[in-house]
Amino acid sequence: MGSNSGLDEAEEHLLAVEENDQIHQNGNKSSGVTFEIRDLTKTSDEIAILSKINVDIPRRVIMGIIGPSGSGKSTFLRALNRLWEPPSSTVFLDGEDICDIDVLQLRRRVGMLFQLPVMFEGTVADNIRYGPQLQGKKLSDSEIYDLLALVDLDSNFLNKPARELSTGQAQRVALARTLANGPEVLLLDEPTSALDPISTQNIEDLLVKLKKEKGMTIVIVSHSIQQIQRIADVVCLLVNGEIVEIVKPDLLSEAKHPMAIRFLEVSS
Numbered sequence: 001m002g003s004n005s006g007l008d009e010a011e012e013h014l015l016a017v018e019e020n021d022q023i024h025q026n027g028n029k030s031s032g033v034t035f036e037i038r039d040l041t042k043t044s045d046e047i048a049i050l051s052k053i054n055v056d057i058p059r060r061v062i063m064g065i066i067g068p069s070g071s072g073k074s075t076f077l078r079a080l081n082r083l084w085e086p087p088s089s090t091v092f093l094d095g096e097d098i099c100d101i102d103v104l105q106l107r108r109r110v111g112m113l114f115q116l117p118v119m120f121e122g123t124v125a126d127n128i129r130y131g132p133q134l135q136g137k138k139l140s141d142s143e144i145y146d147l148l149a150l151v152d153l154d155s156n157f158l159n160k161p162a163r164e165l166s167t168g169q170a171q172r173v174a175l176a177r178t179l180a181n182g183p184e185v186l187l188l189d190e191p192t193s194a195l196d197p198i199s200t201q202n203i204e205d206l207l208v209k210l211k212k213e214k215g216m217t218i219v220i221v222s223h224s225i226q227q228i229q230r231i232a233d234v235v236c237l238l239v240n241g242e243i244v245e246i247v248k249p250d251l252l253s254e255a256k257h258p259m260a261i262r263f264l265e266v267s268s
């Protein structure tokens with residue numbers, strides 16, 4: 001399925017997600033597509049890492065990306081904010097080729113969170129102030145309180161040394177730091193794989209809240225099919241650099257690609 005042919009049903013599903021009333025009610029922007037990805041291909045030493053990826057990521061949805069190790073999930077995610085530079089005219093954000101967008105501007109609009117949060121020197125407040133400061137904007141304490149509240153941390157965290165946080169707390173501060181830039185899109189690469197179940201649930205609840213209350217578009221790579229089924233509206237299954245299925249998470253068991261079936265069998 002190199003060119004993702006035969007995905008008509010999935011495209012219909014994506015349109016249905018997009019048409020969802022709740023999605024229309026949130027945020028100020030008109031509904032539609034956040035990312036359009038057209039024939040996104042990457043090869044290394046003649047091996048296809050991404051192979052003719054064609055997919056639209058609708059606004060205000062959580063899209064889960066799953067697939068076997070080495071199938072290209074992180075590479076795909078990194079292409080969306082140019083941590084890996086995609087070929088021009090393959091990834092469009094709000095209709096604009098991302099290669100034509102200033103890279104710092106793009107990364108403010110498309111924030112990213114990794115598996116392990118990296119805290120900068122200084123306090124939690126210093127970390128959260130960092131991004132806006134680069135744009136010459138100084139966040140007030142009350143703006144930082146609001147961001148901390150959004151990630152369910154109380155105001156006592158403001159002056160804590162960031163390096164003394166637990167991994168779960170640090171991941172939430174990393175999320176607040178990303179949100180301080182006011183992104184439209186969040187990319188998450190296995191954001192909870194280093195966290196305990198309660199911290200994991202906190203982050204999952206937060207992502208759903210950010211989609212519903214802030215109208216954000218979220219793309220999350222996860223090794224946990226259960227996690228994707230809990231929070232995603234739509235899921236892409238990547239195998240050998242190809243999208244072989246785009247389905248509603250509760251229909252994953254109906255995947256038809258042999259590698260997809262094998263992956264789902266061993267993952268559930």
Ligand SMILES: Nc1ncnc2c1ncn2[C@@H]1O[C@H](COP(=O)(O)OP(=O)(O)OP(=O)(O)O)[C@@H](O)[C@H]1O
Binds near residue numbers: 068071
């Ligand atoms: N910079 C690079 N240069 C060459 N090959 C790379 C590079 N980055 C990744 N790869 C290769 O591309 C393939 C896809 O890697 P990627 O990290 O995107 O997979 P993944 O699905 O995220 O894997 P995992 O689930 O193990 O994190 C792998 O075979 C990897 O070795």
